[in-house]
Amino acid sequence: MIKVGIPRALLYYQYYPMWKTFLEELGAEVVVSPPTTQTILSSGSSRVVADTCLPVKVFCGHVLALIGECDHIFIPAIRSVKTKIYNCSKFLGLPDMTRAVIPESPPILDIDIDINTGKRELYQAIYKLGRRFTWSPFKVRKAAVAAWQAYLKYRQLMSNYGLTIPQAIARISNTTEAEPKTLSSHPSQASIAIVGHPYLLHDEHINHRLIHRLEQADYKVLTPEMLTGEQLELAITRLVGRPYWTYEEEVVGAGGYYLESGVDGVIGIMAFGCGPDSLMMDMVRRQSARLKTSTFMSLTLEEHTAEAGIATRVEAFLDMIQRRKRRRAEACV
Amino acid sequence: MRLGLPHMGKIYIAVKCMADELGIDLVIPPPTSQRTLDLGVKYSPETACLPFKLTLGNMIEALDLGADTTMMPGGPGPCRFGYYHKVQEAILRQLGYNFHMVTQDGGLKHVINALTNGAPLRKVIVAFNFGIAKLKAVEGLEQMVHKIRAIERDKGSASRIYNESCKAINNVGDHQALNQTKQECLQRLNNLPTVAFPKPLKIGITGEFFVVLDPFANMDIEIELGKLGVEVKRSIFVQDWVRFNPFLIALGLREKDRSHKAAIPYLSHHVGGDGWQSVGEKVLHAKDWDGMVHLEPFGCVPEIMARNIMPSTKEKLPVLNIILDEHTGKAGVVNRLEAFVDMIRRRKKGKVCV
Numbered sequence: 003m004i005k006v007g008i009p010r011a012l013l014y015y016q017y018y019p020m021w022k023t024f025l026e027e028l029g030a031e032v033v034v035s036p037p038t039t040q041t042i043l044s045s046g047s048s049r050v051v052a053d054t055c056l057p058v059k060v061f062c063g064h065v066l067a068l069i070g071e072c073d074h075i076f077i078p079a080i081r082s083v084k085t086k087i088y089n090c091s092k093f094l095g096l097p098d099m100t101r102a103v104i105p106e107s108p109p110i111l112d113i114d115i116d117i118n119t120g121k122r123e124l125y126q127a128i129y130k131l132g133r134r135f136t137w138s139p140f141k142v143r144k145a146a147v148a149a150w151q152a153y154l155k156y157r158q159l160m161s162n163y164g165l166t167i168p169q170a171i172a173r174i175s176n177t178t179e180a181e182p183k184t185l186s187s188h189p190s191q192a193s194i195a196i197v198g199h200p201y202l203l204h205d206e207h208i209n210h211r212l213i214h215r216l217e218q219a220d221y222k223v224l225t226p227e228m229l230t231g232e233q234l235e236l237a238i239t240r241l242v243g244r245p246y247w248t249y250e251e252e253v254v255g256a257g258g259y260y261l262e263s264g265v266d267g268v269i270g271i272m273a274f275g276c277g278p279d280s281l282m283m284d285m286v287r288r289q290s291a292r293l294k295t296s297t298f299m300s301l302t303l304e305e306h307t308a309e310a311g312i313a314t315r316v317e318a319f320l321d322m323i324q325r326r327k328r329r330r331a332e333a334c335v
Numbered sequence: 336m337r338l339g340l341p342h343m344g345k346i347y348i349a350v351k352c353m354a355d356e357l358g359i360d361l362v363i364p365p366p367t368s369q370r371t372l373d374l375g376v377k378y379s380p381e382t383a384c385l386p387f388k389l390t391l392g393n394m395i396e397a398l399d400l401g402a403d404t405t406m407m408p409g410g411p412g413p414c415r416f417g418y419y420h421k422v423q424e425a426i427l428r429q430l431g432y433n434f435h436m437v438t439q440d441g442g443l444k445h446v447i448n449a450l451t452n453g454a455p456l457r458k459v460i461v462a463f464n465f466g467i468a469k470l471k472a473v474e475g476l477e478q479m480v481h482k483i484r485a486i487e488r489d490k491g492s493a494s495r496i497y498n499e500s501c502k503a504i505n506n507v508g509d510h511q512a513l514n515q516t517k518q519e520c521l522q523r524l525n526n527l528p529t530v531a532f533p534k535p536l537k538i539g540i541t542g543e544f545f546v547v548l549d550p551f552a553n554m555d556i557e558i559e560l561g562k563l564g565v566e567v568k569r570s571i572f573v574q575d576w577v578r579f580n581p582f583l584i585a586l587g588l589r590e591k592d593r594s595h596k597a598a599i600p601y602l603s604h605h606v607g608g609d610g611w612q613s614v615g616e617k618v619l620h621a622k623d624w625d626g627m628v629h630l631e632p633f634g635c636v637p638e639i640m641a642r643n644i645m646p647s648t649k650e651k652l653p654v655l656n657i658i659l660d661e662h663t664g665k666a667g668v669v670n671r672l673e674a675f676v677d678m679i680r681r682r683k684k685g686k687v688c689v
Contacts, residue, residue, distance in 0.1 A: 091413050277635070280634070
């Protein structure tokens with residue numbers, strides 16, 4: 003059985019159930035790299051030039067962690083999943099960059115997903131990937147359909163039950179360790195939305211367990227994946243018009259939606275030096291200044307971000323929300 | 336309508352010419368200066384790149400001079416440049432400016448309609464042609480100046496003639512006068528006293544197009560290299576975007592296509608911006624250039640990808656990477672260029688001895 007490694011970074015969070023189903027249907031065994039550690043991050047950042055963004059450094063670390071664990075590494079180049087809306091450069095050149103900076107990595111299984119070239123090209127790309135495992139086009143087709151179903155189910159699970167990505171992945175893979183948190187007996191103090199790309203929100207090492215911190219302080223945490231695609235798209239259209247980047251909905255869409263819905267606080271998370279985020283988060287910040295409904299904070303992550311810094315800023319942010327709530331309550335009386 | 340456009344190198348000459356032909360009231364913002372940069376930096380998101388800050392500064396200066404319409408190229412693509420107009424519009428509106436932003440979102444036809452004052456198509460084509468002719472004249476001279484700067488006897492004379500020529504070309508009114516001016520300028524450049532020794536080095540300049548084309552953004556890097564006796568090779572010119580040559584396109588002989596093709600073994604697809612071309616030029620010119628200067632604004636993701644991939648190519652060529660942002664000092668850039676040129680000269684000497 004061929005062992006295929008999937009790095010636990012970047013698009014893993016969006017598409018893992020889909021990729022897993024596809025590869026397993028074709029008879030491969032899927033190996034996922036362990037959660038990010040300092041060793042993984044350091045080894046990754048030693049390979050790439052200094053101003054590469056944090057998620058790519060993490061990604062390289064995960065590829066390095068998979069060396070020796072698998073026969074192939076699956077690194078898709080997802081260029082565009084909607085017409086005329088492209089992805090960030092780092093996703094476009096990911097397989098080529100990995101080959102260049104990690105020459106010793108196992109052979110890379112890459113697939114170019116570009117919706118702009120037409121359906122036929124897309125099917126051929128999928129078939130080309132499938133042919134590495136089987137000669138039968140029907141089997142590839144079956145696997146692709148199953149993968150798509152798994153993806154839809156995964157999205158539904160998150161938007162219907164309000165699960166975060168790690169919880170949904172845990173539920174799909176039937177591991178019990180990460181049971182979704184049962185509602186605590188007393189209602190949570192306030193709700194805080196975290197907007198940003200899932201590879202920043204759900205990598206507990208690089209964001210220093212931000213979600214955990216907020217939950218411990220008894221806040222209800224909302225994330226972009228808890229919204230449906232339509233909600234996100236509508237929010238983007240209202241805020242900036244036509245979306246420009248593939249994953250813009252995770253930042254501008256979710257940010258716009260949560261600001262409008264009047265949650266108590268919104269935290270925007272971005273990586274230092276991220277091209278798209280630097281502009282998208284600015285749009286969200288401007289919107290929050292215009293609406294004045296929720297408190298907004300933007301956190302920029304990089305490999306030197308210290309845990310104490312994050313903790314202090316989060317504490318100050320929560321204090322601010324509490325003060326604001328108290329003031330409002332007094333004003334009502 | 337009073338149109339104010341951001342600067343990029345000498346492109347304003349062509350734009351002014353087209354606007355004059357079409358009877359558009361054009362406000363040319365003052366040449367990019369430290370003030371422009373300061374204005375841009377003050378109001379931009381902190382990690383936006385240098386082109387964003389400079390163009391925003393230009394727009395503010397143009398709007399202060401009374402412009403009521405501005406334009407920023409945009410449109411889908413993986414580089415964040417296409418998103419700039421949205422953010423810049425939001426920033427300028429928040430600053431209290433009342434203006435109309437022309438963007439490519441409604442398609443090219445919409446842009447032409449918005450900018451041509453309702454002129455008939457024939458007139459638009461004539462104006463466009465003349466503008467392009469001026470652009471070609473300026474860039475033709477520029478290519479010539481790249482060669483002469485390296486070998487001129489009195490350093491700085493070629494740049495002086497070039498600046499005077501640009502002014503002269505800016506003022507001419509028809510094709511005939513343009514040709515005449517161009518010939519005169521070429522003559523003047525050719526008549527400059529030169530030295531035969533040392534033999535000039537050939538160093539290419541590549542990278543993100545805005546910082547390559549804008550002398551303010553790249554700290555006059557071409558002039559500095561010229562002072563060091565280097566013949567600058569550059570394949571990014573504005574005229575390549577507007578020149579339409581079906582023959583060359585069909586054969587894939589345009590410089591851009593050739594460099595893309597050369598990059599394919601290392602980077603198989605477009606990564607936005609000019610990342611693909613940067614890798615390709617290193618591969619393509621490894622034999623005929625002595626070195627390459629790779630320019631990028633800080634935080635340019637396509638060029639970061641290119642920089643990650645470049646060292647792994649089989650074709651070897653010394654590359655000096657210069658990252659530009661508002662904190663870049665000219666002395667630092669000049670120092671690094673000097674060291675780079677010294678290194679290449681030493682390498683060449685070593686090769687000759689062996």
